[in-house]
Amino acid sequence: MFKTFPKGGIHPPENKLTADKPIVILPVPPQVTVPVSQHIGAPATPVVEKGAAVLAGQVIAEAKGFVSTNIHSPVSGKVSKIDTVVDTTGYKQTAVIIDVEGDEWVTTVDRSTALEKEITLTREEIIERCRQCGLVGMGGATFPTHIKLTVPAGKSCDMVIINGAECEPYLTSDHRLMLEKGAEVLTGATIIMKALGVERAVVGIEANKPDAISHLTELAREFRGITVQPLKVKYPQGGEKQLIKACTGREVPSGGLPIDVGVVVQNVGTAFAVYEAVQKNKPLVERVVTVTGKSVANPGNFLVRIGTPVTALIEAAGGMPDDTGKVVNGGPMMGKALAITDVPVTKGTSGILLFPAAASRRAEVLPCIRCGKCSSACAMGLEPWLISVLSEKGMWEKAEKEKITDCMECGACAYTCPAKRPLLDYIRLGKSTVIRLARERVTK
Amino acid sequence: MSSTVLLTIAMLSVLGLLAAVILYFVAQKFKVVEDPRIDLVNEALPGANCGGCGYAGCRAFAEALVKSTSFEGLNCPVGGADTMGKVALILDRQPVAVEPEVAVVRCNGTPDNAARTSYYDGAMSCRIAHSLYGGTTGCHYGCLGCGDCVSACKFDAMYMNPVTELPVILDDQCVACGACVKACPRSIIELRKRNKKDRKIYVSCVNKDKGGPARKACKVACIGCGKCVKVCPYDAITMENNLAFIDSYKCKLCRKCVPECPTLAILEIGFPVKEQKPAEAAEATTD
Numbered sequence: 261m262f263k264t265f266p267k268g269g270i271h272p273p274e275n276k277l278t279a280d281k282p283i284v285i286l287p288v289p290p291q292v293t294v295p296v297s298q299h300i301g302a303p304a305t306p307v308v309e310k311g312a313a314v315l316a317g318q319v320i321a322e323a324k325g326f327v328s329t330n331i332h333s334p335v336s337g338k339v340s341k342i343d344t345v346v347d348t349t350g351y352k353q354t355a356v357i358i359d360v361e362g363d364e365w366v367t368t369v370d371r372s373t374a375l376e377k378e379i380t381l382t383r384e385e386i387i388e389r390c391r392q393c394g395l396v397g398m399g400g401a402t403f404p405t406h407i408k409l410t411v412p413a414g415k416s417c418d419m420v421i422i423n424g425a426e427c428e429p430y431l432t433s434d435h436r437l438m439l440e441k442g443a444e445v446l447t448g449a450t451i452i453m454k455a456l457g458v459e460r461a462v463v464g465i466e467a468n469k470p471d472a473i474s475h476l477t478e479l480a481r482e483f484r485g486i487t488v489q490p491l492k493v494k495y496p497q498g499g500e501k502q503l504i505k506a507c508t509g510r511e512v513p514s515g516g517l518p519i520d521v522g523v524v525v526q527n528v529g530t531a532f533a534v535y536e537a538v539q540k541n542k543p544l545v546e547r548v549v550t551v552t553g554k555s556v557a558n559p560g561n562f563l564v565r566i567g568t569p570v571t572a573l574i575e576a577a578g579g580m581p582d583d584t585g586k587v588v589n590g591g592p593m594m595g596k597a598l599a600i601t602d603v604p605v606t607k608g609t610s611g612i613l614l615f616p617a618a619a620s621r622r623a624e625v626l627p628c629i630r631c632g633k634c635s636s637a638c639a640m641g642l643e644p645w646l647i648s649v650l651s652e653k654g655m656w657e658k659a660e661k662e663k664i665t666d667c668m669e670c671g672a673c674a675y676t677c678p679a680k681r682p683l684l685d686y687i688r689l690g691k692s693t694v695i696r697l698a699r700e701r702v703t704k
Numbered sequence: 705m706s707s708t709v710l711l712t713i714a715m716l717s718v719l720g721l722l723a724a725v726i727l728y729f730v731a732q733k734f735k736v737v738e739d740p741r742i743d744l745v746n747e748a749l750p751g752a753n754c755g756g757c758g759y760a761g762c763r764a765f766a767e768a769l770v771k772s773t774s775f776e777g778l779n780c781p782v783g784g785a786d787t788m789g790k791v792a793l794i795l796d797r798q799p800v801a802v803e804p805e806v807a808v809v810r811c812n813g814t815p816d817n818a819a820r821t822s823y824y825d826g827a828m829s830c831r832i833a834h835s836l837y838g839g840t841t842g843c844h845y846g847c848l849g850c851g852d853c854v855s856a857c858k859f860d861a862m863y864m865n866p867v868t869e870l871p872v873i874l875d876d877q878c879v880a881c882g883a884c885v886k887a888c889p890r891s892i893i894e895l896r897k898r899n900k901k902d903r904k905i906y907v908s909c910v911n912k913d914k915g916g917p918a919r920k921a922c923k924v925a926c927i928g929c930g931k932c933v934k935v936c937p938y939d940a941i942t943m944e945n946n947l948a949f950i951d952s953y954k955c956k957l958c959r960k961c962v963p964e965c966p967t968l969a970i971l972e973i974g975f976p977v978k979e980q981k982p983a984e985a986a987e988a989t990t991d
C-alpha cells in the first residue's frame with residue numbers, strides 16, 4: 261500500500277518538531293525588503309519609484325522575458341528605496357524596500373477565507389492568472405508556475421502529482437498546509453488539472469504524516485479524479501523524479517523532464533497558491549515558513565509576508581538560541597546556510613533552521629575508502645564518489661559521461677559518507693561547469 | 705646439434721631481414737614530415753608546460769611559433785626576452801621586445817580591514833565558495849582565501865599568508881604565466897607591467913559597490929571617489945563601476961595618487977622610505 265522509489269535513498273532522523281503546531285499569522289513587520297529575483301529566470305524590473313505609495317498586492321516589479329514572474333508588494337506603504345541587498349542566496353541583488361503603513365489591499369483581491377470551489381476561468385485564463393500573480397514552485401526551486409502549466413508542443417500530459425512528500429527533516433510547512441487548508445489545496449489541484457486538461461491527480465504524502473493522509477483522503481472523495489497515495493518515508497522522495505517513480509512507476513529519462521512521461525508535479529504550497537490566485541485573485545505575497553531547531557524556544561509554522569526579515573521570524577520563534585552555530589534557509593538536506601540573518605523571506609523560503617554550533621561544523625575530511633555507500637544512497641543511480649573526484653580534478657568530459665548533470669543535489673551521498681567527504685560541493689561545481697561548457701558548445 | 709643451431713640462426717636472420725625490408729617501406733609510406741625547427745624551438749623553451757603562452761604546452765607553442773610568420777601575440781612569459789631571443793635566432797627573425805609582467809593580488813581584505821561576518825565550512829576551493837555565496841565578509845568581490853591561485857601556481861611563486869588570509873606573490877619567482885589569473889573566480893589577480901626594482905603602484909581593490917557599502921564592508925576598499933583620477937598627470941587612472949584602475953603601462957610611478965586615496969586603497973610597494981611622512985612609509989613597508 262505504501263509506495264516508494266526503488267533506487268537509493270536514506271533515512272535521516274525526521275525531527276519534525278513543529279508537526280502539531282498550527283500555522284500562526286505573523287504580524288506585518290514595519291519594513292519589508294522585496295528582492296526582484298525570487299524565481300529561476302530573469303529578474304523582474306522594478307516599476308515603482310522611490311517615495312511611491314503602494315498597496316498590498318500591487319505589482320512592484322514586472323516580469324522580464326518568458327522565464328520570469330511578476331513581483332507584488334506584500335504590504336501597503338511607501339517605497340523607502342530601491343537598493344541592492346543580500347538575499348537568502350547569499351548574493352546581492354536589487355530589492356524594493358517598503359515602509360509599511362496600515363494594511364490596505366488592492367481592491368480586486370478577495371481576502372475572505374470562504375472556500376470557493378467553482379472554477380469559472382478557462383484554461384488559458386488560469387495560466388495567465390498564474391503568470392500575473394507571480395506564482396512560482398513553492399517547494400524551493402521557485403520555477404515559474406505558468407511555464408510548468410503550459411505543455412510544450414509535441415508533449416502530452418495525462419496526470420498531475422501534488423507533492424506532499426515533504427521528505428526534508430524538520431520542515432512541516434506543507435504538512436500544516438494540508439491539514440489546515442486541505443480543501444483549498446485540493447481545489448488548487450483541480451485548477452491545475454483543468455489548466456493541463458488532465459483527468460487524474462495524485463497527492464503523494466509520506467507515511468510520517470498519517471493525519472494529513474487520512475484528512476486529504478477524506479476530502480478527496482468530493483473531488484473528481486484526485487486520489488491520495490501514501491508513500492514510505494524515504495529521502496529524497498520529494499524529488500520530482502523520485503515522486504513520479506513512486507506514484508506511477510514511470511521513470512523520467514536521463515536529461516528529461518517530468519512532462520516526457522506525461523506528468524506535471526506541483527508542490528502542495530504551489531497548489532494552495534494557485535487556488536488563491538485563481539479563485540481569490542490574490543498574488544503570491546505570503547507563504548508558510550517553518551522556524552525550528554532543537555534549542556529553539558518556540559518553534560512553529562508561520563504565515564509571513566514575503567520580504568519579512570528572517571530576524572523577525574527568529575524573534576517570533578523565541579529568539580536565536582545562544583548556542584546557534586548555523587542558520588539554514590530551507591531544509592537541513594538541501595537548504596543553504598545564511599551568511600547573515602538580516603535577509604528577507606522570499607517565495608522559496610520553506611524553513612528557517614537554527615542549528616547548535618556543535619552540530620553545524622563539518623567533520624574532518626578523510627580519504628575515500630571506496631565503500632560505495634554514496635552509490636547505494638544515490639536516488640539517481642549515479643556514482644557520487646567518482647563524479648565528485650572527476651570534478652575535483654577538472655575532468656569535465658568524463659564527469660559529463662558519468663551523467664553528472666543528472667544529479668539533483670539532494671545531498672544523500674554526502675550524508676552517508678563515512679569519510680565526511682564534501683561530495684556534493686564538488687559535484688555542484690562539476691555540474692555547473694559541465695552545463696556551462698555544454699552551453700558554450702551549442703553557441704559555438 | 706650444430707645444424708639445428710645454424711638453421712635457427714639462418715631462420716631468424718632471414719626473418720629479421722624480411723621484417724626490416726617491410727618496416728622500411730612502411731616507414732616510407734607513412735612518413736610524417738615535421739619541421740626540424742620545431743624540435744629546436746621546443747628545446748629552447750623552458751619546458752614548464754605552464755600554458756602561460758595560451759597554448760597547451762611548450763611543444764604546442766613551438767609548433768605555433770614555427771608556423772607563424774611574425775612574433776605578433778606570441779610570447780613565452782616564463783622565458784621572457786632571453787628565450788624569445790633564442791627562438792628568434794633559430795627561426796631567423798627579429799625578436800619583438802615584450803615587457804615583462806608580474807601578477808598582483810588586488811585585494812587587501814585582511815581580517816583587520818574587512819570584518820568576517822560568517823565562517824566558510826565547505827570544501828576548500830574558491831570556485832565552490834564563489835558559486836555558493838558572497839563570501840565571509842561583507843565584500844562580495846574580494847578574496848575568498850581558499851587558495852585556488854596558490855594551487856594553480858606551478859612556479860612556487862605564491863603562498864597563503866595565514867595572518868592576512870590573502871595570497872602573497874613572490875615577485876622573484878613569478879613568471880607571469882597567468883595560471884593564477886585564470887584560477888581566481890573573482891578576477892582579483894591581474895598581470896601588470898614589471899617595473900624596476902619590482903616597484904608597484906596599484907589599486908588593491910576590486911569592489912564595484914558604491915562608496916558607502918564598499919567602505920562598510922572593508923576599511924581599505926576603493927570607494928570610487930575619483931580623487932586619484934583627477935590628480936594623475938598621465939591619464940593612467942580610469943574610473944569604472946565605482947572602481948579606480950591604474951593602467952600599469954601608462955603609470956609613471958609618480959605616486960601622486962597614493963596620498964590622495966582616502967581609504968589607502970592605492971598601494972605603493974618597493975619604494976624607498978619617505979623621510980617626511982613616517983606614517984605613510986610604515987604603511988608601505990608593512991604591505
